[in-house]
Amino acid sequence: MAACAFALKLLPLVVTGRFCSSRASYPARSAVRAFSRTVTRSQLHRVEGTGALTGKVDRFGGVTVNLADIGLPADISESSFSRLLQDSLARWKTEGKVAVWLQVPISLSRCVAAASTHGFTFHHAKHDHAVLALWLGEGESRLPGSATHQIGVAGAVVDESNGKVLVVQDRNKTKNAWKFPGGLSDPGENIGATAVREVFEETGVHAEFRSLLSIRQQHNHPGAFGMSDMYMICRLGPLTYDINFCTRECLRCEWLDLAELAKTDDTTPITSRVARLLLHGLEHGFNKIDLSMEELPAVYSGRFYQLYHRQLPPTLKS
Amino acid sequence: MAACAFALKLLPLVVTGRFCSSRASYPARSAVRAFSRTVTRSQLHRVEGTGALTGKVDRFGGVTVNLADIGLPADISESSFSRLLQDSLARWKTEGKVAVWLQVPISLSRCVAAASTHGFTFHHAKHDHAVLALWLGEGESRLPGSATHQIGVAGAVVDESNGKVLVVQDRNKTKNAWKFPGGLSDPGENIGATAVREVFEETGVHAEFRSLLSIRQQHNHPGAFGMSDMYMICRLGPLTYDINFCTRECLRCEWLDLAELAKTDDTTPITSRVARLLLHGLEHGFNKIDLSMEELPAVYSGRFYQLYHRQLPPTLKS
Numbered sequence: 001m002a003a004c005a006f007a008l009k010l011l012p013l014v015v016t017g018r019f020c021s022s023r024a025s026y027p028a029r030s031a032v033r034a035f036s037r038t039v040t041r042s043q044l045h046r047v048e049g050t051g052a053l054t055g056k057v058d059r060f061g062g063v064t065v066n067l068a069d070i071g072l073p074a075d076i077s078e079s080s081f082s083r084l085l086q087d088s089l090a091r092w093k094t095e096g097k098v099a100v101w102l103q104v105p106i107s108l109s110r111c112v113a114a115a116s117t118h119g120f121t122f123h124h125a126k127h128d129h130a131v132l133a134l135w136l137g138e139g140e141s142r143l144p145g146s147a148t149h150q151i152g153v154a155g156a157v158v159d160e161s162n163g164k165v166l167v168v169q170d171r172n173k174t175k176n177a178w179k180f181p182g183g184l185s186d187p188g189e190n191i192g193a194t195a196v197r198e199v200f201e202e203t204g205v206h207a208e209f210r211s212l213l214s215i216r217q218q219h220n221h222p223g224a225f226g227m228s229d230m231y232m233i234c235r236l237g238p239l240t241y242d243i244n245f246c247t248r249e250c251l252r253c254e255w256l257d258l259a260e261l262a263k264t265d266d267t268t269p270i271t272s273r274v275a276r277l278l279l280h281g282l283e284h285g286f287n288k289i290d291l292s293m294e295e296l297p298a299v300y301s302g303r304f305y306q307l308y309h310r311q312l313p314p315t316l317k318s
Numbered sequence: 319m320a321a322c323a324f325a326l327k328l329l330p331l332v333v334t335g336r337f338c339s340s341r342a343s344y345p346a347r348s349a350v351r352a353f354s355r356t357v358t359r360s361q362l363h364r365v366e367g368t369g370a371l372t373g374k375v376d377r378f379g380g381v382t383v384n385l386a387d388i389g390l391p392a393d394i395s396e397s398s399f400s401r402l403l404q405d406s407l408a409r410w411k412t413e414g415k416v417a418v419w420l421q422v423p424i425s426l427s428r429c430v431a432a433a434s435t436h437g438f439t440f441h442h443a444k445h446d447h448a449v450l451a452l453w454l455g456e457g458e459s460r461l462p463g464s465a466t467h468q469i470g471v472a473g474a475v476v477d478e479s480n481g482k483v484l485v486v487q488d489r490n491k492t493k494n495a496w497k498f499p500g501g502l503s504d505p506g507e508n509i510g511a512t513a514v515r516e517v518f519e520e521t522g523v524h525a526e527f528r529s530l531l532s533i534r535q536q537h538n539h540p541g542a543f544g545m546s547d548m549y550m551i552c553r554l555g556p557l558t559y560d561i562n563f564c565t566r567e568c569l570r571c572e573w574l575d576l577a578e579l580a581k582t583d584d585t586t587p588i589t590s591r592v593a594r595l596l597l598h599g600l601e602h603g604f605n606k607i608d609l610s611m612e613e614l615p616a617v618y619s620g621r622f623y624q625l626y627h628r629q630l631p632p633t634l635k636s
Contacts, residue, residue: 078428106440109430110396116424116446124543125443126464128434131543146444147465147545148505187466188537188546214627215533215609218616219506225442225449227465228506230548269614270625277627289628291533291609296587298536307588309532310607310628312598 053088055100061137062099063092067108068129074107082114089118089136098137104130150221152231154182155195156278157207157238163282164255165275166238167267168202171251178256178267180233180274190306192293195234203253204244207236211290212308214274233274235281235290258282287311371406373419379455380417381410385426386447392425400432407436407454416455422448468539470549472500473513474596475525475556481600482573483593484556485585486520489569496574496585498551498592508624510611513552521571522562525554529608530626532592551592553599553608576600605629 055065065088072081092100102120104112106128112120120132124146135141157166167178181202185194192209199207214233221229245253261267262275281289291308298305373383383406390399410418420438422430424446430438438450442464453459475484485496499520503512510527517525532551539547563571579585580593599607609626616623 106434107431109434110428112427112430113425116427121445122424122443122448125440125448127439130440130443130448145468145502145505146543147468148503149467149469149548150463150465151467151546151548184463185466187463190535190537212533214625215530216623216625217508218621218623219508220619220621225464228469230467230469268617273625274627277630280630291628299586301538303536303538305534305536307532307534307591309592309595310609312595 052091053084057097060099061097062101063097064101064103066103067111068103068105072108072111076108076111078110078114081111082117085115085118089134093136098135099143100134100136102132104132106130149228149230151185151191151194152182152229153185153191153194153198154180154231154233155199155207155236156180156213156233156274157199157205157236158258158278158282159238159241159255160282162255163258163279165258165261165278166199166203166205166207166243167254167256167261167271168245168250169252171247171249176251176266177271178261178264179271181250181253182233191232192234192306195236199236202246202249204246205241206239208239209293210235210237211286211292213277213289213291214270216270231270233270235278235286370409371402375415378417379415380419381415382419382421384421385429386421386423390426390429394426394429396428396432399429400435403433403436407452411454416453417461418452418454420450422450424448467546467548469503469509469512470500470547471503471509471512471516472498472549472551473517473525473554474498474531474551474592475517475523475554476576476596476600477556477559477573478600480573481576481597483576483579483596484517484521484523484525484561485572485574485579485589486563486568487570489565489567494569494584495589496579496582497589499568499571500551509550510552510624513550513554517554520564520567522560522564524557526557527611528553528555529604529610531595531607531609532588534588549588551588553596553604 053065054070055063057063089100100120101123102111102115104115109130112122112130112132115132115134118134120134123131123133123143125131133143135143159165166181168181169176169178181199182195183198183201185191189197191212196207196209199205211234212232213235216231216233217228218231219228220226241255243253243255258275258279262272262279264272267275277289290311292311294307295304296307297303371383372388373381375381407418418438419441420429420433422433427448430440430448430450433450433452436452438452441449441451441461443449451461453461477483484499486499487494487496499517500513501516501519503509507515509530514525514527517523529552530550531553534549534551535546536549537546538544559573561571561573576593576597580590580597582590585593595607608629610629612625613622614625615621
């Protein structure tokens with residue numbers, strides 16, 4: 001019955017749609033969404049007696065099983081888990097599920113090996129658990145991807161009173177080039193907060209976020225496991241001026257003339273370019289170069305996001 | 319001897335440096351870098367006979383063991399691997415290694431469970447392997463983080479001849495709001511390429527990248543496993559105009575007056591904001607709102623990166 005309903009839902013897509021080359025994630029399967037529903041706790045209990053794995057069904061027709069929550073014996077063997085999984089997969093396919101997600105605590109990692117024999121692959125992993133996924137739907141997998149980028153942030157603290165900018169020489173690089181202090185964002189950290197934190201940690205100077213200036217995107221970042229890297233350079237305004245730099249990371253730290261930084265060879269190409277951008281801003285107004293930030297409420301989640309773009313005249317913004 | 323040399327290298331940091339609150343990644347340990355060296359293949363072979371795990375030593379004093387490469391039996395038990403690992407850890411600690419990385423093929427995931435009993439946690443995982451890490455150095459872990467963000471890209475194709483922009487209504491959302499076509503970047507894909515690809519896949523229109531307009535950063539993105547999201551909105555120029563939209567993803571697709579998009583309620587706040595930005599650009603010149611892109615060679619890797627910022631007057635750029 002369920003398989004029939006599912007097939008009927010797919011019919012309009014077969015007869016009317018042009019062939020879509022889109023590799024959009026599986027939330028784009030409207031037919032599946034119409035079919036699926038969230039399994040209630042009482043329903044979960046009812047199914048458990050069958051000896052198959054149970055999980056939550058999402059609105060896209062996928063099922064998520066959290067191995068930490070379903071009462072598996074801690075010493076379950078790979079072969080026992082494999083049999084459980086095989087039976088469950090057969091059932092889910094009959095029910096027309098399009099995807100299966102397995103959340104596996106690190107201590108149960110032998111179940112990962114068993115799952116891989118059934119076609120599961122890693123979606124992602126962090127700290128103490130891994131998430132595996134298997135596409136059961138038609139055609140090319142439309143599973144959403146996982147995180148691909150790390151975010152690096154640099155903070156250029158500009159003292160407008162004297163045209164100087166705060167720079168450091170990294171202790172650990174072969175060539176001691178002047179750069180803006182910076183580092184990787186912590187998980188969940190906004191880029192402005194990263195800039196302010198890294199500037200303080202490396203130089204001892206307190207500063208506040210003013211604008212975003214430049215973004216660099218690079219792939220297969222060396223030393224980052226082939227990850228991609230988005231490097232965001234921000235303009236900050238100083239709140240204090242005394243330098244107390246971290247000698248573990250920095251060889252030197254100074255307030256340097258922007259004009260000098262823009263001309264010197266003892267810097268990186270990006271730092272040089274941004275120095276010239278800042279010089280232009282210093283001379284003609286930073287509004288010529290800034291991307292200003294505004295925090296706005298997200299429509300559905302109730303959380304906030306940070307939006308960056310060129311500042312519009314006030315009358316046009318709202 | 320090795321431990322002594324290592325301790326001596328640390329001494330200058332102890333007597334001169336101020337306390338650094340920096341959580342910078344472990345490449346900042348200059349003392350360790352001086353100590354470590356890359357293990358050659360012949361040295362790898364020589365150590366193998368001891369029955370301990372062998373790996374490559376990096377310039378920061380970490381050791382990486384790839385379990386796929388060291389001739390472990392495919393059916394090695396968790397307890398046997400645990401003993402091997404324990405012996406190896408004891409040796410590495412004596413040698414002053416600061417970090418251990420384990421690359422584990424998915425089929426050997428039982429070794430992951432064993433490693434976790436020794437303090438290893440997941441660093442990341444994708445497809446068919448996982449990487450685990452353990453900090454052995456002093457104080458707070460300075461292991462580099464893993465990818466934290468997915469990148470979403472939207473493409474606003476503006477027809478300057480008539481002030482219209484290409485928009486879609488998403489089939490799968492509850493509220494059918496006008497939006498710019500877009501989607502997630504594929505691994506290794508530049509944002510301009512994502513914009514062009516997604517526009518074509520969703521609408522059938524060929525377009526080319528012109529500029530970056532706006533960035534939105536959001537954390538704990540709903541439906542993205544608590545990942546963070548960087549959403550980059552680009553301006554594109556049309557190369558073709560006929561619409562042939564993907565009915566699986568889109569309910570409607572039209573060239574809409576920018577002025578109408580900027581005023582309507584049937585859109586998202588961000589789309590509305592960008593529409594106003596584009597309108598301003600249409601009236602006063604896109605150079606007022608654009609972040610232009612330049613591809614530049616990376617200094618050390620020989621690869622290229624893409625740099626975005628406000629365009630400088632030509633004389634200032636180089």
